[in-house]
Amino acid sequence: MYDTIIIGQGPAGITAGIYAVRREMKTLIIGKEPGGQIIWASEIENYPGFITITNFELIDKFNEHAIKSGVEIKNTEVTSVQKREDGIFVVETPAGTFEAKTVIAAMGLAPRRLSVPGEMELSGRGVSYCANCDGPLYKGKTVAVVGSGNSAFDAAEVMSKIAAKVYLVVRGSAFKAFDALVKEVQARPNIEVLTEAQTLEIKGENKVEFLVYKNAKEEIVNLPLDGVFVEIGRIASTDLLRDFVERDQQGQILADDKQETKTPGLFAAGDVVHSEYKQITIAMGQATVAALSAYQYIQQQETKKHELVK
Numbered sequence: 147m148y149d150t151i152i153i154g155q156g157p158a159g160i161t162a163g164i165y166a167v168r169r170e171m172k173t174l175i176i177g178k179e180p181g182g183q184i185i186w187a188s189e190i191e192n193y194p195g196f197i198t199i200t201n202f203e204l205i206d207k208f209n210e211h212a213i214k215s216g217v218e219i220k221n222t223e224v225t226s227v228q229k230r231e232d233g234i235f236v237v238e239t240p241a242g243t244f245e246a247k248t249v250i251a252a253m254g255l256a257p258r259r260l261s262v263p264g265e266m267e268l269s270g271r272g273v274s275y276c277a278n279c280d281g282p283l284y285k286g287k288t289v290a291v292v293g294s295g296n297s298a299f300d301a302a303e304v305m306s307k308i309a310a311k312v313y314l315v316v317r318g319s320a321f322k323a324f325d326a327l328v329k330e331v332q333a334r335p336n337i338e339v340l341t342e343a344q345t346l347e348i349k350g351e352n353k354v355e356f357l358v359y360k361n362a363k364e365e366i367v368n369l370p371l372d373g374v375f376v377e378i379g380r381i382a383s384t385d386l387l388r389d390f391v392e393r394d395q396q397g398q399i400l401a402d403d404k405q406e407t408k409t410p411g412l413f414a415a416g417d418v419v420h421s422e423y424k425q426i427t428i429a430m431g432q433a434t435v436a437a438l439s440a441y442q443y444i445q446q447q448e449t450k451k452h453e454l455v456k
């Protein structure tokens with residue numbers, strides 16, 4: 147029996163773990179992989195204490211800190227969470243079933259898919275969701291970045307330093323990125339911004355060869371290229387908690403100022419929580435609150451039990 151099980155091994159999960167063990171809580175982090183979204187960042191320049199630090203260095207430091215503090219970590223996926231009548235949470239994974247007095251959901255966000263033919267089939271064979279990770283594979287080649295927000299403009303800018311030619315494929319005519327970033331992209335001679343271009347399909351035999359889109363004149367265009375970076379936002383995969391939490395339209399969890407959800411003992415922290423800004427430091431702050439609140443919840447439950455016995 148754990149005092150708390152934390153779902154997710156990103157910055158929020160690691161922070162919640164460290165704070166929980168410091169309150170002598172028996173703590174298990176279950177995460178699909180270490181690092182969370184930091185894996186997609188290259189250099190981090192706004193994490194206090196480090197003027198600049200690479201993603202892998204920061205992830206290693208996070209994990210080392212958690213493990214040395216006494217957090218147990220299992221790399222697998224949580225597939226179901228149930229709450230028994232006695233208030234204990236039952237957490238299922240392909241690696242076994244675990245029980246805990248509290249759960250902290252720190253599942254973060256994952257890339258949104260385009261959902262067009264060819265995307266899944268060619269994923270990893272020219273279709274990528276991370277310019278910082280896969281960018282170097284396209285040295286001197288032609289690529290497209292699909293999207294209109296900061297992450298798309300950022301990816302186009304990154305790729306313009308590696309690829310020979312970059313198309314930024316924007317569905318509408320408006321950009322959702324910061325003005326400074328838009329200006330920077332527009333100033334790059336090897337980036338061509340295609341507006342009112344609706345991606346219909348990604349085509350290729352075994353690897354990406356064409357991005358098919360419909361232009362403003364309703365013409366179908368086959369754009370020859372070597373890679374497609376999909377940067378159309380991130381989604382929360384919170385269906386496994388649907389019976390226990392309230393969610394916004396994006397599936398992000400609503401939590402109160404103690405990071406507690408509508409289910410007592412179930413807390414949420416980090417990018418998976420409905421909030422305006424998504425940053426490492428914000429995720430960590432919420433995770434700190436979640437861990438301390440989980441501790442307080444257990445104390446209150448114990449007090450109630452003792453009063454009943456009296």
Ligand SMILES: Cc1cc2nc3c(=O)[nH]c(=O)nc-3n(C[C@H](O)[C@H](O)[C@H](O)COP(=O)(O)OP(=O)(O)OC[C@H]3O[C@@H](n4cnc5c(N)ncnc54)[C@H](O)[C@@H]3O)c2cc1C
Nearest residue numbers: 154156157158178182183187224253254255416417425426
């Ligand atoms: C390209 C990029 C660059 C960024 N750069 C910066 C930056 O420079 N500075 C900054 O402050 N922020 C940056 N961010 C944002 C930052 O990465 C996030 O705010 C932060 O990682 C959120 O942490 P988290 O722990 O809440 O979620 P995540 O980092 O998303 O981690 C959640 C983890 O939970 C796992 N998970 C999900 N569901 C399950 C399940 N069912 N079972 C088990 N595990 C599960 C996921 O696989 C993931 O590993 C960047 C993000 C991106 C995408």
